Amino acid sequence: MILLVPSDVLRPRRADDHFAAEAAAAREAGMEVALVDHDALTTPGGADRAVSRVRGSGEAIYCGWMLRSEQYAAFAEALGRRGVTLRTSAEQYRQAHELPGWYSRLAAVTPESVWTVGGDRAGFEKACRELGAGPAVLRDYTKSMKHYWHEAAFVPEVADADSAWSVASRFRELREDMAGGFVLRRFERFVSPEVRTWWVDGVCRVTGPHPDTAPEMPGTGLDLTAAGPLITGLRLPFVTADFVLREDGVWRLVELGDGQVSDRPRTTPPEELIGVVRGRGGAITGGTAR
Template sequence: MPTTLLVPADPLRPRRPDEHFAPEADAAREAGLDVAVVDHDALTTPDGARRAVARVQEGDRQAVYRGWMLRAGRYAAFAEALRDRGVTLRTSAAQYRQAHELPGWYAALAEVTPPTVWTTGDGREAFERAASDLGTGRAVLRDYTKSMKHHWHEAAFIPDLADTSAAWAVAQRFRELRDDEFTGGFVLRRFEELSKAEVRTWWVGGVCTLVGPHPDTPHDPPPNLDLAAVAPLVAALGLPFVTVDLALRADGVWRVIELGDGQVSDRPGTVDPETFVAAVL
């Protein structure tokens, strides 16, 4: 079955790929793949999925999306609109949610990632109950899909969960900053000291096909990586296309910081698009 790469359209030139994804689109065409653009703005609206995929050619084909993050419900509508055109996303709506939202993958990777608890919703009572379950000490706050690590001291890092008022103040600031993008509930993760920058790994069909720097530190070459403990756990998830971000803990143990859907994970600019496309498509 032929594969089509789907990328967001440039908002000002809707027949062309968004400039952020244009290098990948060019590399895919050079590799002989079909490329089509979708209207990301339409995808984010309740009834816009069919309009968003209007430029995707109809026909029996598989597609891989490389674009901006979508809520799980919007991705499901996207997948349905494509199915109506005979196009099947390699990653199903259920698989996307499992990879994109932390509760979907945490249990499978619990032994190689910091201890974690979460709430449903943004209420204080549920937050304090979850904090109590995690215990005292340092923690990092996020929601099901994203942290606010660039607002570290005001909306991400909690120095001591025992100080419930201070912890809740961080949660309130996080909720304020996430605004309409807040997803699922609060997630509290035990803080662990890391000795090096994160590494982003790319997995297709449960196999690691590419190792590179994290987008936040694109010029830091990844160190020698030991995936022995992680690889079988990622493979057992049965997900078609994911990223796994890892970092070396201060005691020399590799830890999973994040698993994400590969379609909406950013490619560091220092990973050339030709290498990337060959590895993941």
Template sequence: MMLLVPVDPVVPRRVDAHFANEAAAARAAGVAVALVDHDALAGRGDAGRAVERVPGGATAVYRGWMLGSDRYAAFAAALAERGTTLRTPPEAYRRGHELPGWYDTLEGLTPESAWTSGPPTRAAFDTARRAIGDGPAVLRDYSKSLKHYWHEAAYIPDVADADAAWAVGERFAQLRGDEFTGGFVLRRFEPFTGAEVRTWWVGGRCRLVTAHPDTPEQLPPGDLELPPGLAGAVTGLPFVTVDLARRADGAWRVVELGDGQVSDRPASTPPEQLLTAVLDG
């Protein structure tokens, strides 16, 4: 197994500082580490240039910045030309990275959702809005929400209020810009209590439970209960994270599923702990 990490954009011979601790932990454990030029891959779309320092003949796990599904597919193809295979193939990455890929298997464990496909137009937005009906909702696209812009680009008090809802949708599209992915997604708002918990799944098994990166100091509670059926829902996904939150009625709900390669590690989790779970899984 080989670990792939992004290069430092200023000093290309060095690991990006955000992933340096994980790379050091991997090397200390005897795991080979290779550098990927994320700017070439994600920014310029030059996958061949991005992987030119990756040796062949290995199975690899990527730990780096988020990639769109098409860029990831190009990444996998460029590595395959060099004889290296990503443990997570492109189709599994898309399924884990984009909400429409995982929603059906988690329906009932996660808030009701409706989505569109294509550019962020009002007509498309209204399609999703009408499917939800009425009441509060949370807006995102296929791969990302903007919860740090909660009142202006995430939370919709009532989707039945068409103009007010679209003001949120329009602002979301403006902020996402060229990074808008797939289409609008509207998720029925559910009241949660406490911080989110991040669970790490490798080969269909929960290998690690951590705080969420946004709240690293708030460790998972001792009474955490994985929702029934969650293990079956992630079958076939080599490495994913599932973020959970406790609803006001006490039920643990799935807030988000994401590909584990591009999911951030909370500062409160030692890199050695994560690497052991990921590479030995």
């Protein structure tokens, strides 16, 4: 098993500081670690150059910055030409990374959502009509602009076409590299910090705080009774799922993502995450789960 991590921009023979702990933990566990050039990965035609330092052959897992689905596909192809196979295929990455890939299978446990193909106003207004009146949260296939909540994320009333489009326009302005199209999600009122869970081959192996709110955890134990079998049914090798408690006491899935590009909260030791990625050890709980 090879762990692939981004190299430091200024010191290309060293791991990027953000992923240095994972690289060190992998080496300590006996894994081979190889560096990839993230800037080259995000440059059209740069995938082969990005993996030029990768040696050896066999299965690999990536731990790094987010990649668009088409960039990941080029990454996988370039590695394949060197005899290295990513554990997560390009198709599996797209399914986990983009909301339209996972939504239909998980619709029962996540806010109602509709989306567009592209960023034009006609498609956006059609999606608003499909969702129906009421407040919504705006994002694209892979990311929200939640730190710009009132200007580029929260739509107070989707039936107010001009006001809703104003939020969408600001989102598109801020998200210059918008992925796929607009996604409108029915607004639900949440009352707890988020919980990040890590799933390996359909099994929840790590439970802990979300990186944005670590070390804060909900006072109520996470209940995976409804969502767990649905996530397992996706048959994806390595994903994260973020949950939050709704005001009526129901746990809701707010995001599914590919585990390779999901940030690790500093409260979860890198050695433990590397251990479960390799398929060793029991479930790790940084909070309460049942």
